Amino acid sequence: MPMAVDGKLTEVKYTRPECAFCDLSQRFTLPDRTFNRQYAAFYCARYMAVRDVLEDRARQKWGKLDVPIATLCDLVEDKRSVVVGTLFKIMELQPSILKEISEEHHIAPQPQRSHFTDNADSLVLEDDKQRLALSGNIDVHTHVTGVPVALLGRVGTDGRFAVEDFCYAEPPEQIKRPLLKTDMFVLLVSGIGLTEKADSLLPFQLLIDYVSGFLGCDADQERASRVVRVVFAGNSLRQKGSSKDMSRAKFTVRKESSADASVARLLDSLLEQLSRSVEVDVMPGLSDPAASLLPQQPMHPCLFPGASQRASLRCVTNPYQFELDGLRVLGTSGQNVTDVQRYSQLTCPLDIMEKTLQWRHLAPTCPDTLSCYPFTDQDPFILDSCPHVYFVGNQKKFATKLYKSEQGQTVRLVAVPSFCKTFTCVWLNMRTLECEPMSFDVNP
Known part of the structure; x- marks a missing residue:
């Protein structure tokens, strides 16, 4: 962690706490790539x-x-x-x-x-x-x-x-949440939407500098040193084409070419900066250079030739489930919530997230209106355990609530706003499960 200087001009070192990490997304990894099957x-x-x-x-x-x-x-x-x-x-x-x-x-x-x-x-x-x-x-x-x-x-x-x-089936059993003694944070970011002239470029650079300890006073740097993981929940690159075309259901055209190679190199450079000081997970989204079928497979490391050289950067699946010091976190890049909004009169992301927990299914509209891989002997979107934290990315605004089921499970629900529109990320406190947004808007 970079050094900060106090009022007496003495050097102060901040060290990030270490967390036991476990990737629980194996069921979202495709065993093969056979597509000649019915649903x-x-x-x-x-x-x-x-x-x-x-x-x-x-x-x-x-x-x-x-x-x-x-x-x-x-x-x-x-x-x-x-x-x-x-x-x-x-x-x-x-x-x-x-x-x-x-x-x-x-x-x-x-x-x-x-x-x-x-x-x-x-x-x-x-x-x-x-x-x-x-x-x-x-x-x-x-x-x-x-x-x-x-x-x-x-x-x-x-x-x-x-x-x-x-x-409904209701949420499955939940493991006991660990009792942590100190505050540690997971930073949730989604929808960076980088282009060569993206408005989010400067705010994103400020976010990287803040988490890396290059910005802020001593209190800011001490707080930044407690960020143990940064998760990017999809749409790190902006897809070519208008948002109007993106929102329209279309079956007879191929997916537009994703971002230019130059923009991918820019993202690689930024992620390489961030991964020097903190663990980083990158989930694919609808506009990223990855197959759009759910579960989306990790973006190829060759897209990030610099950042992928560091063990601290991981390209992961969408949906993505992991565990930090016994705290179980589950998240998606937002397609499951957006699709339910299109085909029902449920509009609030938190209400839809609560419904998916009650249904015990992350993406019920797969494969009817949400494209997915043609599984034959399993449905990986069925919840096999109840998370402590459940987030979805690329939402219009930040929102959160604490969901308590009839069986006693407690889940922190988090709607992560699109960074390219709000310049806002979310700080998740692993000890208290409290969430708060942080804005990096340079033109408030």
Whole structure:
């Protein structure tokens, strides 16, 4: 850590504390790159993975009602039953390849949208054998395709399952949070959005200098020395093309070329500066030079020839899960939250994050409206443990809350703002789980 000078002109050295680190993202690493498979097996794997959990939740919630748990094919009309399956949302406005082809031929042109809900939307439930339309006490606008759920109700004369109540899988067990004696910080940054003339370049350089100990008074430098890790949650480089094109669902064009090589070299230089003094993790995002299919694989080290020479810089997956001194942290670059916003009337990132914990699934809209790898025997987005901290990047503004589940798990939720728009990063205190934003805006 660079030296600071106090009022008596005596040198003061600050040393960063060391933390035991463990990467828990192995399930997000692709075992192979086989893409000639259908997604039916993926949904089946999701259903089989959460079926027993949902049946247990149903027994806990409705066990006193003495209602049988039945498969969809065994339902009897007007007999109260509990069913378990995966929700699918029927949406007239949902983009499809057929609609885009007709658009190219000037047949029934579709209006450009970034939000696709409609009052005519409906839900169906699917298990491993068939599907059934739903009605009754379940809000279509707060659910999306892919959510595992248990339903209490009965089949009506119209052939629909009239829902009386429902329950989710809820978060899995949570390991005990460590009791730390001193303050240590994880710095969360997302959406640097570098270009050759990016407005975020100077604020980003100030952030690097601050964390490295080259800026601020003694108190600032002492606080900066307690940053044990910096996590970049996607979109470090800005994609070519307008934001209008980025927000529009498009199937018939290839992904635009990402950033220029010169901008990648600039990012490499900046990351090399930062990784000299602190551990750095770089997650890929939608606009970064990485495959857009979730889970996104680590960006190749050749993109950062200088910074990658240091063991302190790691290119990691998206989603990304790790543990620091027993504190379990899980995060994404924001695509899972943005996609739920597009296909539901849930708008607050924290509310969506809370929902994904209750659903026990990070990205339920994969693979329907959010592109992902065609898994066959597993669904890596199902939560296998409950994190202590859950963050999503590239949000419009900073937000945080402490979520407490019915089973007693406590999770710090953090919406990390896009740095290129807000010039703001987030300090996470590992001891208290408190979060606070820090702005590096040079033109407030």
